[in-house]
Structure formats: structure tokens, C-alpha cells
Amino acid sequence: MDTKEKILQVALALFARDGYEAVSVSMIAGELGMTKGALYKHYENKRAIFDSIVRRMEENDYENAKRFHMPEDLFEKMPDRYRSTEFEQLCAYTLAQFVYWTEDSFASKFRKMLSLERYRNAEMNALYQQYLGAGPLHYVEELMGQMVETGLANESPRYLALDFYAPVYTLISIYDGGGDPAELAASLKEHMEVFVRRLEKRACELTESEEYKMEYPRSKKYSSSKFMSMIMGPNPVKLTEELMTGHLIKPGARVCDLGSGNGLTSLFLAKEYGFQVYASDLWSDPEENNAFFAAQGLGPEQLQAVKADAMALPFQEEFFDAVVSVDSYNYFGRDKSYLNEKLLPYVKHGGYIYIAVPGMVKDCHDRLPRELLLSWNPDQLEYMHDIPYWRGIISAAKGVDILCIQQMESNEEVWQDWLEQDNPYAIGDRKSMEAGAGKYLNFIKIILRKR
Numbered sequence: 426m427d428t429k430e431k432i433l434q435v436a437l438a439l440f441a442r443d444g445y446e447a448v449s450v451s452m453i454a455g456e457l458g459m460t461k462g463a464l465y466k467h468y469e470n471k472r473a474i475f476d477s478i479v480r481r482m483e484e485n486d487y488e489n490a491k492r493f494h495m496p497e498d499l500f501e502k503m504p505d506r507y508r509s510t511e512f513e514q515l516c517a518y519t520l521a522q523f524v525y526w527t528e529d530s531f532a533s534k535f536r537k538m539l540s541l542e543r544y545r546n547a548e549m550n551a552l553y554q555q556y557l558g559a560g561p562l563h564y565v566e567e568l569m570g571q572m573v574e575t576g577l578a579n580e581s582p583r584y585l586a587l588d589f590y591a592p593v594y595t596l597i598s599i600y601d602g603g604g605d606p607a608e609l610a611a612s613l614k615e616h617m618e619v620f621v622r623r624l625e626k627r628a629c630e631l632t633e634s635e636e637y638k639m640e641y642p643r644s645k646k647y648s649s650s651k652f653m654s655m656i657m658g659p660n661p662v663k664l665t666e667e668l669m670t671g672h673l674i675k676p677g678a679r680v681c682d683l684g685s686g687n688g689l690t691s692l693f694l695a696k697e698y699g700f701q702v703y704a705s706d707l708w709s710d711p712e713e714n715n716a717f718f719a720a721q722g723l724g725p726e727q728l729q730a731v732k733a734d735a736m737a738l739p740f741q742e743e744f745f746d747a748v749v750s751v752d753s754y755n756y757f758g759r760d761k762s763y764l765n766e767k768l769l770p771y772v773k774h775g776g777y778i779y780i781a782v783p784g785m786v787k788d789c790h791d792r793l794p795r796e797l798l799l800s801w802n803p804d805q806l807e808y809m810h811d812i813p814y815w816r817g818i819i820s821a822a823k824g825v826d827i828l829c830i831q832q833m834e835s836n837e838e839v840w841q842d843w844l845e846q847d848n849p850y851a852i853g854d855r856k857s858m859e860a861g862a863g864k865y866l867n868f869i870k871i872i873l874r875k876r
Contacts, residue, residue: 429467431457433481434531436474441534444541445475445549479552482535486525486556515568516617523593523613526557527600537601557594565590578624579671585624592616625673625874626828639834641666643697647689653846655687659783659835659868660842661751665690667835668751668781668870669698673828678746681705681771683735684753688714692721694749695728703745705733735767742770747777754871755782755808761821764873769824772875778825780871781833785811786864794865800857812869819871829872836867 426434435456439448450471454464468474525532536557542549554560566586572578578585596609644663647653652662674680676699682691683705691704691714704714714730733739735757748768750758757763758780772778788811790803797806816830840863844855 432464432467433474433477436471437478437531437534437538440475440478441537441541445538446542446546478535481531482556485531512568512572512621515565516621519590519593520610520613520617522561523596524606524610526597527606527609536597540601557597561593562586562590572624579627589617589620622826639663639667639670639838641838643693647693652689653842655689656843656846657686657850658752658843659839661686661690661839662693663839663842664781664833664835664868665693665749665751666697667833668749668779669694672698672777672779673872673874674698674700674747674777674779677701679703679744681738681740681745681748683733683748683750683768684756685709685714685730686753688717688730690749690751691728691730692718692723695723696721700747701726702728703733703740704728704730705735705738706730707732707734738767738771740771743773743776744771745776746773747779748772749779751781752783754780755784755810759808759810759818761818764819764822764825769822769875774875776875778871778873778875780873782815782869782871783809784815784832784867784869785809786832786867787811788814789865794862796857796860796862797865798857799860799862800854809866815869815871819873824876826874826876827871828874829870831870833868833870837863839868840866 432453436448436453439453439456448471450461450464453471453474454461457464468477526536527533539549539553539556543553544550563586566582569578569582569585569589572585573580573582593613596604596613600606600609641663644660644666647662653660656662678700680694680700681703682688682694685691685704685706686709688704688706688709691702694700695702695718704711704718706714709730711730711732715725718724718728718730731739735753748771758768768778789797790806793803793806812830812832816827819825819827819830840858843851844858845851
């Protein structure tokens with residue numbers, strides 16, 4: 426370390442201990458064991474030393490943060506939706522900056538100097554805000570605004586920025602009070618993981634205001650008689666569109682359409698969302714479905730039909746980024762062991778399961794209404810249950826986070842599309858629905874994430 430560098434380091438240590446205003450050139454020189462004249466050969470005055478400190482911070486701020494190694498498991502609990510995005514970079518940089526501001530000797534002293542002087546020196550306060558206050562908060566707010574625009578978040582950018590950044594400020598204050606830096610960094614990492622899980626959950630929740638109404642803009646492309654003749658119950662395309670509103674699955678993801686029937690929902694998922702879809706069904710003919718997909722311009726690299734029993738899926742473990750199941754999960758998923766034993770093994774860690782099932786507003790199996798029995802017998806109605814029932818089934822599973830279990834808006838409209846079809850099953854269902862059975866029925870969406 427040359428003399429000029431020693432002067433800089435000693436001056437900063439004194440500024441951090443006593444405050445910039447309280448330290449004189451004589452004090453700096455005395456600490457170094459040199460005369461003021463010798464010091465002036467390197468710096469014109471105290472202000473020149475301060476300017477050099479600020480320039481050093483400007484030069485080293487980002488590079489010094491980068492040199493701290495990030496924990497390998499920093500993002501292990503974060504969903505793929507937020508990875509490889511600016512948000513991931515923000516999390517990594519924020520944690521690195523926390524370590525930098527607390528463990529790097531130069532940065533820590535610079536921060537303490539600003540903390541001492543910010544209340545009596547406007548320039549020091551401006552620097553403090555630039556590095557630790559309004560500056561980073563504004564940056565986070567801008568990023569949150571971009572996330573709101575792209576659907577990764579759905580709240581006020583300012584609120585989200587405060588929610589994300591406030592603990593950083595608090596933990597630095599705790600460090601200054603004697604807190605262990607490693608423990609505090611671990612707390613910050615945990616905060617970021619919890620923050621993103623809250624973002625993820627809120628992104629799943631549709632607006633429940635009276636003004637909100639599903640318009641089904643994507644489904645309208647599939648409303649022709651050619652497509653509608655393929656449906657096997659209440660319009661599964663519209664159900665899929667509502668289920669996927671605000672979805673968390675990244676484009677290009679490998680998705681299993683479980684219980685895909687004639688493959689209409691699989692086509693919808695591949696074309697409208699850009700997923701690589703496996704149309705998995707036990708009862709439909711894979712050759713017929715693949716011919717249908719080819720006629721729609723989609724080859725096996727993006728969409729292919731597979732004969733698959735939901736109880737014994739013919740795939741490698743952790744093969745799928747996500748599973749989507751529309752109007753079929755209620756046939757095979759009512760066993761509390763099903764998720765853990767039959768489905769979750771095929772989903773990657775951090776992957777998603779999206780389910781839409783026909784349900785009841787309130788279970789009434791102990792006294793089935795006459796309207797329901799006009800079209801269905803008790804054994805058929807046993808496949809339909811209410812939200813508390815499904816919450817009990819899903820809650821029994823281990824290794825899965827419940828992001829959402831709620832009633833869907835789709836009900837009357839999807840039923841109407843089905844009842845208009847000219848096939849024996851639709852005609853049979855008309856008896857109950859025309860008698861008012863719809864008031865007892867709903868559709869339930871369930872969104873899960875594998876840990």
C-alpha cells in the first residue's frame with residue numbers, strides 16, 4: 426500500500442468513527458505519523474481526500490458486489506417463472522450488496538460515514554439516499570413496474586418495492602448493532618424466497634370484483650362446430666383458458682395434459698401458450714389424436730398424443746415442468762395418496778399442477794336434490810365435491826404448496842356450450858340443467874407447486 430492509499434484508508438476510518446466534519450487534516454496526518462505538509466503532497470485538502478473516496482466507491486461498488494459468491498441454493502425454492510429474469514438478477518445483486526455493505530471494509534466505513542453525517546450535511550444525505558435509500562428503492566420500484574406489466578406481479582410497484590427492500594435496510598441496521606453478518610445474510614435470503622412465493626400466490630388469484638368477467642378471447646378461436654363437436658362435457662377450452670389466466674408456467678415448458686380426451690385442450694395449450702404438450706389419455710386413440718394435431722399444423726416436437734393411465738404414467742421421473750388436468754382429475758385423484766404416489770414423481774421440483782374439476786357449491790351427497798337425479802345417479806355424482814373436500818384431499822399430500830383452491834367463474838357459459846351439442850350425453854344432461862341443477866354445481870380450480 427503506497428502512501429496515498431494509506432492516507433485514503435486512514436481518513437475513511439476516521440470519518441467513519443468521528444464523522445467527516447469532525448476530522449481535520451491534522452488528525453489524519455497525526456494518525457499516519459506524518460506532517461500536514463507531507464500529506465498535502467498527495468492531497469490538496471480534506472475535500473480532495475473525500476472526493477477520492479467517492480470515486481473509489483463509484484468504481485468499485487458493482488465489481489466488489491460481484492466478487493462475493495452467491496449461495497448455490499439461493500434460488501432452489503424459487504419458481505422457474507422468476508428465474509433467468511431481471512428479478513432473479515435483482516435478488517442475487519441485493520444479497521451480494523448486503524454482504525458487500527457489511528463485510529467489505531471500505532464500503533462498510535463509507536456507509537458509516539454517510540450515516541453519521543446525513544442529518545447535518547445535505548451532500549452526505551444525497552449520497553446516502555443514492556446508495557442506501559431512495560436510489561435502490563426507486564430501482565426496485567421500476568423493476569416491479571415491469572413485472573406488473575408482464576404479469577409477474579399484480580400489485581402497486583411502490584408497495585412491492587417497499588416490501589422487498591425494507592428488510593435489507595433493517596438487517597443492515599441490525600448488523601451495525603452487533604448482529605452476525607452470516608445469520609443476517611441467511612435471513613435476507615429467506616426473505617427473498619418468501620417474497621417471491623407471495624408474489625407467485627398472488628399472481629394466481631383472479632380479481633373477484635363484480636366488474637370482473639371472463640371474456641375468453643383465446644377460446645373464441647375454437648368455437649366453430651368442428652371443434653365444439655369434439656368436446657366431451659362443459660366446454661373444456663374455456664375452462665382451460667380461465668385456469669391458465671395469470672399462469673406461472675414458462676413458455677416452451679414440457680406439459681402433460683392429463684386426461685386430454687380428444688386432444689382439444691392439448692391443442693389449445695400448445696397453440697395459445699407455446700408449451701410442448703403431451704396429450705395423455707387412457708381412452709382416446711393416440712393415432713387419431715396425432716392425426717388431428719398434424720392437421721392443425723403441429724408435429725410431435727410440440728404436441729403428441731400418448732396412451733397413458735393416470736394411475737401408472739409411462740414417463741420418466743421429473744419429466745414434466747407442469748401438469749394440466751381439465752375435467753378429469755376428479756375421476757382418479759380423489760385418493761389422498763394419489764398426488765404423492767402417482768403424479769408428483771413425474772413433476773420437476775418447482776413445477777406446477779393446474780387442475781379444473783367439476784364440483785358442488787356445497788356437498789349434498791347425504792341428501793341429493795331431485796334436480797341432480799334427473800340426469801345423474803348417486804354413483805356418478807360421487808365424482809363431484811365441494812372446495813373443503815378437495816382441500817382435504819390436497820392437504821394430505823407432502824412436498825406440495827397449495828397456491829390456490831377456489832371456485833371458478835366458468836359455469837353457466839361452459840355448460841351452455843355443452844348442452845347445445847347434439848349427442849346423447851349432452852341431451853341427457855339437459856334434463857337436470859333445465860330443471861335448475863346448475864345452482865348446486867360449480868367448477869373448482871386447484872393450483873399447486875411441487876417443492
